[in-house]
Amino acid sequence: MEDSQEKVPTGPLGEDLASSFRQSRKEFRFMIFTWVTFAAWTLTYNHFNAKGVEGEAVEIVLGMPKWIIFGILVPWVIALTLTVWFALCFMKDTDLGDDDPTNGKGGA
Amino acid sequence: MTALISFTIYLFLVFVLAFLANRVGKSKAFVSEYFLGSKSIGLWAFALTYAATAASGGSFMGFPSLIYTHGWVLAWWIAGYMVVPMIALGLLAKRLNQVGRIAGAITIPELLRRRFDSQMVGNLATVLVVFFMFFFLMAQFKAGAEIMATLLEGVPVYQSLVIVVETSTAGLPWVGNAEGDYLLCLIVFAISVIVYTTFGGFRAVVWTDVMQGIVMGIGVIVMLVLVISQVGGLGNATRQLDEMTPPRFVDVVLKREGDPASDLRLPRGTWLMLEGGTDVVRLKSASVIPAGASESEPVESLQITTPAEIERVRKRVDTKWGVLALPASEAVPYAYGDGKKGVYVHAPGPDRINPGGFLGVMLALSFFAFWNFSGAGQPSYMVRQMAFRDTLTLRRSMVMVAFYFSLIYFPLVIIFTCARILLPGMEIHPDRVMPEMATVLTENAGVPWLAGLLVAAPFAAVMSSVDSFLLLVSSGVVRDIYQESINRNASEKQVKRLTYMVTVVVGLLGVFAVLHPPPFLQDLIVFASAGLGACFLMPMIFALFWPRTTPLAMAFGMVSGGIVILLFYWIGYRQTGDFKEYRLFNLHPFIWSVVASAGCLFFVSVLGKKLPDSLTERFFGKA
Incomplete structure (x- = not known):
């Protein structure tokens, strides 16, 4: 979290540890940004459109109330697409290493 | 009866998988294999075990009952799931798996203990996991028994067995007061899950999760097709719902x-x-x-x-x-929505108790956060994130889970809003709407045998969650308490025997505790999720991403999160007399618990003494 605390490579995973830590943190920030964006979309749109007008029939699109389409379904489809892109293109592979044999009790 | 046969075949397959898993695991080191599948879980297994564990009895029993009761607004309530695969799976998984490997850890408390070289942190984590996880177990046991009871309702042999159980338990303290049908189903369900979990360990749980995940997916799709055709199209159903009043x-x-x-x-x-x-x-x-x-x-x-x-x-x-x-009394109307058309197709949705309706914008915000961050903070998911083979598996699984959740959660909203048309009056017992719908849909379609498979979907969801929770609790006791604090030199045979014993005992305790089930399945699940998320989300984020975090800050972070949840539920109980949370500024207590936990972690760390450089370097690299 603090940049001053950033570490250079060492440790049991060798030189990749610090850079993989930085990459994980970059991905962490992207995910938080994504969450804020979609939370803002659904909350703002639905706050103004999901209540309906008393006495008026519900507006239906694709068999569902219109606010469901634009306040939930459309952002859902976009979020799904973004998740696919994030997982396959943005996220980087990291050498996760092996279990530390000095600690493991796997054979116990 | 045909439904029962297809359901029995499904159960038989679960046991076959457990048997095979046991054979595969025999050649490997017991503890690592039993609790973490030797950290070699591949794409399909990882994605489906994660998804199946996440989609518990809450998703297939409690969530449908809420959709039925409050209408289309539940799509907004669950909307956070659009980013859950990215957030809950991506937020911690890579670092968690990496740090878990550096630490050589099998369980979450063990990982925390080694990350901070602190017995106190590990023990505290174990206690909190076992405490909150037990509420999960209770809820899932209840859900499993309810599903079985619905499925078996009209079977003559079952009715005779119920009478036998009622007669033989009559007069017994605590047990004798339980309803006969519920008690019988609870026992059968519990024995099934305990046996295959004990027998096969983590690998069996993962393998059965894969099968259960597939069953759940197919079940939802079949129900979706049947329900849309039987209500005369989704548009027709929505128009009818628009006319309904609570x-x-x-x-x-x-x-x-x-x-x-x-x-x-x-x-x-x-x-x-x-x-x-x-x-x-x-x-x-x-x-x-x-x-x-x-x-x-x-x-x-x-x-x-x-x-x-x-x-x-x-x-x-x-x-x-x-x-x-x-x-014999005045009719009691809903506090919000009485006599109002359109409440089932608009926000905030009808509510029996809350005059402001079911879902206001602040509560919607709470749940958008809750599903994602509480999901990321669940130890049962974290354990799975320690078990995947490599990051390629993680990335591809994220894609699979994203599609899977989209195919499950949004269709469930459609299915159970339509259920209001096909199954009127289910407010008398809304937690049973899922199995009732499976029966009605298949009977209407002239394929009653299919009900067994459709009911297998929620049953699969419950089983796949119970087995994971059972394993998590037993690993906490064996690995984190016995091996760490009581007998560090325990032989494999001793550990194995104790593990089997603990799994059985914990399962039986769960059965005993839920003989008189709490009335609100979903409330219990939200409480347990919130408690675990409150205790572990922020502490785990700090532990993995902030080298400055101290052991004392971890203890404060975990305890403060848990205390805030318990406090808000206690206030809610005092105010309503029900198992309901108190919502300060209409926000779910989970939000406040995360704020409290993060605050404690930050300030106690800044004020405390730094960890030795050697320990920090081991997990973050050299400064």
Whole structure:
């Protein structure tokens, strides 16, 4: 979290540890940004459109109330697409290493 | 009966998988294999075990009951799931797996203990996991038993067995007071899960999760197709819902005509005409008119208020009883939505207790955060994130889970909003709407055998969650308490025996605790999720991403999160008399617990003494 605390490579995973830590943190920030964006979309749109007008029939699109389409379904489809892109293109592979044999009790 | 056969075949396959998993695991080191599948879980297994564990009895029993009760607004309530695969799976997984490997850890408490070289942190984590996880176990056991009871309701052998169970347990303290059908199903369900979990360990759990995940996916898709065709199209269903108004609750006295020479017992769910001949009511519980009397004691019932629905329901009124319902109290309307058309298709949705409706914008914000961040903070998911083989597996699994959740959660909203059309009056027992729908849909379609497979979907969801929780609790006791604090030099044989024993004992304790089940399945699940998320989300983020975090800060972070949740539920209970949370500024307590936990972690770390450089460097690299 603090940049001053950033570490250079060492440790049991060798030189990749610090850079993989930085990459994980970059991905962490992207995910938080994504969450804020979609939370803002659904909350703002639905706050103004999901209540309906008393006495008026519900507006239906694709068999569902219109606010469901634009306040939930459309952002859902976009979020799904973004998740696919994030997982396959943005996220980087990291050498996760092996279990530390000095600690493991796997054979116990 | 055909439904029961297909359901039995499904259960048999679960046991076959457990047996195979046991054979595969025999050649590997016991603890690592039993609790973490030797950290070699591949793409399909990782994605589906994660998804199946996440989609618990709450998703397939509690969530449908909420959709049924409150309508389309539940799509907003669950909307956070659009980013859950990215957030809950991506936020911690890579670092968690990496740090887990550096630490050589098998469990979450063990990982925390080694990350901070602190026995206190590990022990505290174990206690919190076991405490909150037990509520999960209780909820899932209840859900499993309810599903079985619904499926077996009309089977004669089962009815005879229920009588045997009732007779043989009568008079026993605690056990004897449980309802016979529920007790029988609870025992059968618990034995099944305990046996295959004990026998196969993590690998069996993962393999059965894969099968259960597939069953759940297929079940939802089949139900979606059946329901849309049976309501005459989704647009037609939404238009009908737009006309609906919430029911009312009224106490009625049952009055019979004719000779009162014997008791007359009316089962729960019986439809009756209300005095006056225009309205219909449904009994919320079974009622008896005793011999020699013409009237019953007052009994709670549900009164339908939508004219078109009353017309449909009139056909179901059973005249064979020769009974009329007389109002014995004023009808109690919903606090929000009474007499209002359109409440089932708009926000905030009808609510029986809250005058502001079911879902306001602040609560919607709370749940958008809750599903994602509480999901990321669940130890049962974290354990899975320690088990995947490599990051390629993680990335591809994220894609699979994203599609899977989209195919499960949004269709469930469609299915159970339509359920209001096909199954009126389910407010008397909303937690049973899922199995009831499976039965009704397949009977209407002329394929009753399919009900067994559809009911297997929620059953699979429950089983796949119970087994994971069972394993997590037993790993906490064996690995984190026995091996760390009692006998560090325990042999593999000793550990193995103790593990089997603990899994069985914990399972039996769960059964015993839930003999008289709590009334609110979903509330119990949200409480346990919130508690675990509150205790572990922020501490884990700090532990993995901030080298400056101290052991004392971890302890404060975990405890403060848990205390805030318990405190808000306690205040809620004092205010309502129900198992409900107190919502400060209409936000769910989970939000406040995360704030408290993060605050404690930050300030106690800054004020505390830094960890030795050697320990920090081991997990973050050299400064």
